[in-house]
Amino acid sequence: MTHRLKPNGRRVVPLLIFALLALVPAATAIGADAFVLSLVTRIMIFGLAAMALDLLLGYGAMISFGHAAYVGIGAYSVGILSSSGIDDVFVQIAVAFAASGLFALVTGAISLRTKGAYFIMITLAFGQMLFFLASSLAAFGGDDGMTLPSRSLVFGAPILKNTVVLYYAAFICLLGFYALCRAIVASRFGRVLRGIRENLVRMEAIGFAPYPYKLAAYVIAGMIASVAGVLLANQAEFVSPAYAGWQRSAELIFMVVLGGVGSLHGAIIGAALFVLLAEYLSRLTEYWPMIFGPLLILVVIFARGGIAGLLKAWR
Amino acid sequence: MTPTFAFIQILNGLQFGMILFLIAAGLTLVFGVMDFINLAHGVQYMVGAYLAAAFTAWSGSFFIGLALALPAALLFGLLLEFLVFRHLYDRDHLDQVLATFGVILFLNQAVKLVWGAEPLSVPIPDVLSGTIELSDGILYPVYRLVIIGVGLGVGLLLYAVVNHTRLGMLVRAGATNAPMVAALGVNIRLLFTIVFGTGAMLAGLAGAMVAPLLSVEPGMGDHVLILTFVVIVIGGIGSMRGAFVAALLIGLIDTLGRFVAPSVLRAVLDPAAASQVGTALAPMLIYLIMAGVLCFRPSGLFPMKH
């Protein structure tokens, strides 16, 4: 007995995405440019962060404008630990989880007391606070950021040095957290979250106080994004305050909107479009944001619902 | 920290606060009346600075430069409104945030294309370039005092307009209940344009005023934008009084914090650690203050909306 709405796209599109992603290293093995591998790794990393943000934006109607901060926390967990000689990736992830979870709990507890535009501006400000904290860590590169001594170790082995291994590490993280987010969205908790998104007063009238649910979602989304930071630091072998900057937060929102808010896998598509477009345009001209900016404006004004919305309009 | 030094820093803080107020006033007006989040407000400030720099270089006089930059900033703001913003008024905040972020991306590059990536500098006009002796031995640059004066003047003017004119009444009513104002048959489009134009002009004025003090460069509006958000969140969105009080507060804290934080910490830490923690803490101070205010007043110090 299933009573859930499951249009085909819900299952087919994500399946296609992950099948395609799983096959990319095979394509590079038979001759495609090796650069593709690192590009798609980046896509998956940002896709992971954007997907976490979609949990807030699309399912909880919380417009968080400071989500890059959590990517920054993840990246600096790797940076700070590895420069102190702690290279184990699981320890780094554990620290990233703890730090991002704590930051999300404290800032979320304050931010979620406010509504609407206040929430947007406050999450932005808290994100910026973290950016300045990272910038002032003179011991860890300050403004300029810091080059990592090496990539993280997995059970003591430096296997992440291999780009294909790193690729699949990112792939497994993305797949795993996608499955987790899917489960959360379909769970009791997720249904409450979706209900709050639809009609807050209705939910209060049947006995749900929204605050703890929103806060829990906020913490979960922050922790997931921190894993993207751990991966990003490893890929770039570099950490920088710019990872946590507000422009990055805006880019993450753009990815989610581009791929369609509230579908989880849409965020991955959005991240792919974003990274590829930025890559392509930046080769075209040094002034590529002058094309990218207006494009963003046009997408917002004319393509409501992102790519998913456009596809729906076609059907 | 000597009293003299503290006094000068307080004046610097006030001067910075006045600049923040000029920018925040426009942003909070636009938000209050139009329920529109304009991230591009910071780049409008940057464009104001560039226009002042360009017109000053062209005319050879800062005053002519300023006189030309203000209407140019207004026209530029209205152009942005026509091209982009007016398509966003009936959209949700998410769309507004994204589209105006697109404007930031474009303009930060566009100024690079037009004026180059190198920072421009604008000389302080000769008449205002000296220092003035405030009391025995305390010298302070005249130009910074002028900025404080301009900020106060604009503040008084806005206060008078908002509280004692029909236009101001509509603005206040709009900030409290915009649909009601529209229902009363007021030409809401005209009201929006006036409010928006005022905001654009004030941001341009702020940019032009700081041009001789700071280097005029791409991205100079980004950090200021976020400080401005902090100001209007603390002050209460839509509230002019709140923007004024919060702007001065943030200006003072941000300026003084850099000197006070390390010296306060020196009481509990050794000097090296104190200076390190202090410099790390200082830029975070205003965000901590914001968090503190919001803990007790989630709608800011002077809330408008009901």
Next chain:
Amino acid sequence: MTVPLLSVENLCKAYGALRVTDRVTLTVAAGELRAIIGPNGAGKTTLIHQLSGLAAPDSGQVMFDGRDVTALSMPQRARLGLVRSFQITAILPRLSALDNVALAVQARSGSSFRFFRDVSQDAAINTEALALLARFRLDARAASAAGTLSYGEKRQLELAVALATRPKLLLLDEPLAGTSHDEARLVIAALQSLKRDVAIILIEHDMDAVFALADRVSVLVYGAIIASGTPAEIRADPAVRAAYLGEEA
């Protein structure tokens, strides 16, 4: 009569100079169906807002089930069994009809901090929610997004949601407004079958339904209760006729 389920003491609320609730004192016994009637603008919905916790009164006291609930929030009151419906349809449009009802069941049964199990596997909750939908002949629409239901169906869904919370006292704000004749009969039958099990405060303009269903009727005019009594007494009350029924007669 034993201790009343709900007792409202001197409730007052004003918006500026306008008194929307004027020293309202009211008791409702367990299982009683109390109708509140009054002309438009009499403050009926505002009263429901204050009883349900959506709006705070300026002064006065609300006792429910032996507790002072005046300071409690709407979710807290709902969990105690004081549950309301809305005059303007309030559903969760993008969630299925089943999810709408199931959430209300979920609200009172077990924790909602469960992150992993798919709600479609939640047999106990779903069975109960389906039964409620069936009661309003909505079971065939269980999987449809609630936003796609007809207006009448949405009104019924809302009633099903309210019942799913297993209320002790139900505050119904015009449940018949906008429903078709057939749908109205379903709703009236449902209310009839609820009587004695659940106390109800019913705001309704359909006088036939009010006089058929209500045990007692209170008349609200300009925020104040001007009369309370059995339907027969109210019909005969000259003050009520002048203030209210007279307008329609």
